Amino acid sequence: MSGWLPSSRSTAEVAQYVTLTLALGGLQFAWSVETGFGSLYLLSLGMRKSLVSLVWLAGPLSGLVTQPLVGILSDRCTARLGRRRPFVIGSTAAVVVCMGVIGWTRELAGDRPTLVIWLAVAAFYVLDFAINSIQATLRALIVDVLPTARQDNGTAWASRMIGVGNVGGYLMGFLDLVHLLPFLGSTQIQVLTTMASLVLSSTVAVTCYFTHEKPISRPLPGSTGSSSSELQALGAIFTSFRDLPEVIKRICRIQLFAWIGWFPFLFYGTTYVAGLYSSAYRSSGQSDDELMEQGTRAGSLAMFMQAVSSLAFSVVLPLFTYSAAAAAAASRSAARQSPRSSQAMRLLSKLRAAISVSLPTMWTVSLLLFSVCMFATLFASSVSAATWIIGVCGFSWAVAIWAPFSIIGETISHSNGLSHSGLPPPSSSFFERGYEPVATGDIQMNVIDRASDEISEHGHGRSLDGNNNSGTSVRSSGNSSLSAGTILGIHNVFIVIPQFLTAFLSSLLFAFFEQIEGSEPNSDPGAQHARQIAMVLRLGGIASAVAAYYSWKLSRNSI
Template structure:
């Protein structure tokens, strides 16, 4: 629990961004087609940040460990960005254009910080746990993601301005304050309770980091088959997950507005109520996801109803696809909310099985390479810097997880541009 609890704090911050970022930017006056381009920050940061953080944390020789320095630095940046997001209007002094630009830039930096933190925390799990416990570790990480989502969307649904006025004057200010506090507390617990073995300093040649980064993308064919298959699946799955995460709240809000626009409420009031309805739907999604993360791993351990991880992943993707197709028939908030909640099952699997399979593959392959004795830290550093065997370099946890993140973010570019184009067409029609 102490190893993975930081992921709950991280996911709370992520829930605040994905669940309430789009309505917040729309409330500032940004067009929906441009909001889609703002969320290019996610795939862009994932394409750059996680691989770089993975490589350099694999090489880190700090006495505090390989991952801790990057975890602490990412947390500081995340909290600063959350603060600016919450208080953008106050910092900009009421200037509308400046407010929008500050919010957009803050979300970009926030995505970079969150991606760096996510990669470091995931790598820490692979580093600390043996192959036999990778499944349990990633299952607990999925549960923590569920807890973070439930907490984040619940807070978004509540009237925080009335309940906690001392934390801020607006809903977004209070949300970002709570997210910052939760992140600081949970990461502190993980860093204090988890032991890392520092790597002794090693001499490095100029350009070692650049060579490691370029070889990462030019030699992907040498990865284990299981890991390559996971990357291919993620490449297609995330075309669907990206719009779901960033527009789920807005989708329910639009259904709500369409059903109530003939009433006496103003457009602003309708959108506020619709956003709260969207928050409730995402809260239901988070509850289903958390419940699934507690129940589904039992099937992989059961001797009677044993289901393999690849089979479970396949079923979850089919369920997600069916739910997305049914959104075309949804005309009520209730039906739309049920579809959103259903996807919680698939989301729990996505946050568990791919990472479990990758972690287990890394550990098993590494142990097969060194059957007589464990690899020494000095040898590991030589491998990472490019002076040892290529496969040992590739089996560095941070590096592998960084490439996995790239397979998730590349389709997000496609999805973001497609969403922006669709929204622009509908804005022109209206």
């Protein structure tokens, strides 16, 4: 069961989780610095607001192209360092260079305002592509290294590290870094970018040094388009969705609707609180600039509370959640105990079963809670109420960055185990029957295909003891098989598409609201802005409710 620390777990195992996922915390720190301070920095360079929004299209563009492409190229990589680490190291170097360019743009471009803006924009675009490359390979590395029974714990630790990085990034917004760390730069943005580079580089160094991959001598059979060019490989990514196992397709559908809800929250959560603050203190005699500055701090505080609560929930929630592989491992462990211990383990298992829910069920609950929070904006008229709403969303965010990746990782690892065992998954409950290791040998291909079809239908299978370092691929119900990097790349496409949709629909809604409310006499701009954003958030709540429905269907098929 994910999150429980049985006596058999060694310190070395926990250390592996920490070193394997530490780089994701450093990456999140760097990303929070970019998103938290990038817009203000670009505006300070003299860029118009309408153009700043175009700069942030770098995120979805890079996610749509970079993660799938890097995923499939790393699947095919035959470097001595392994398949994933060369991409992690190279992309980290690119992030460090881009952070330096962003922090010292004026010094590099001199007294040429146009060159300053173009240099900063180019750095932000390359930065987004490099960050997406690191994320894709680090997620695939977790799937490669950990065995099936530990996939859930691995992704839980990844969410904790992301939470730590998120908290650290938002915390920097409250500190006078130039006064505290003058040796890192003479401006806030210089100190921030330097810190981001140092944190990312050090965490990546730890992950790459302590995480060992087994190099491959030639591209794996499961690597789509292993004999094609890079352009053909990228094209093959977008035609491979039909070959995915059914459970992966369902996860992609859930993510499509879930992130239609998440992106408005992430983009406009701070601005929503700032609008409420401006409306509440408009009569206090403060200038518009002072209201904006204080409102931004109030919004940043709300998002900081969300980051803290997300970190706390990422530690607590795995204690009350079980996955297929973890339950199977617990069942095998109980079977090896003495009769007296076995009875105690059976009682403990029953207790855990009573208070725990499956991973898909926890995902469903989190999506429903997020939907309720978005509709709660109907009743939120104060900064404190909005802060509470955003803080509660930390529960849903902790699950969002953990559950889908854990289910995907287990599906890939289960399929890899089935390709060696050839056995179909058990049909009974996890707490009634465990998975037992079998001896490998020559297995007919039709047996593997039949077992893989069972995974596609039910979302779980029989797991094996041992690691998956030899390569991780999934045989779908079709004739081809897809590797971890390819699957995670396709999955990311269904996270990126909602970002385009929400950006387009939000701009249409804002234009509509501005046309209606802009001519109202003695209107309160802060209140109008808060109302407009709240409407967009509620539409995201509807999408999250749809995602919860599909997640509920997934939970019924996986337990």
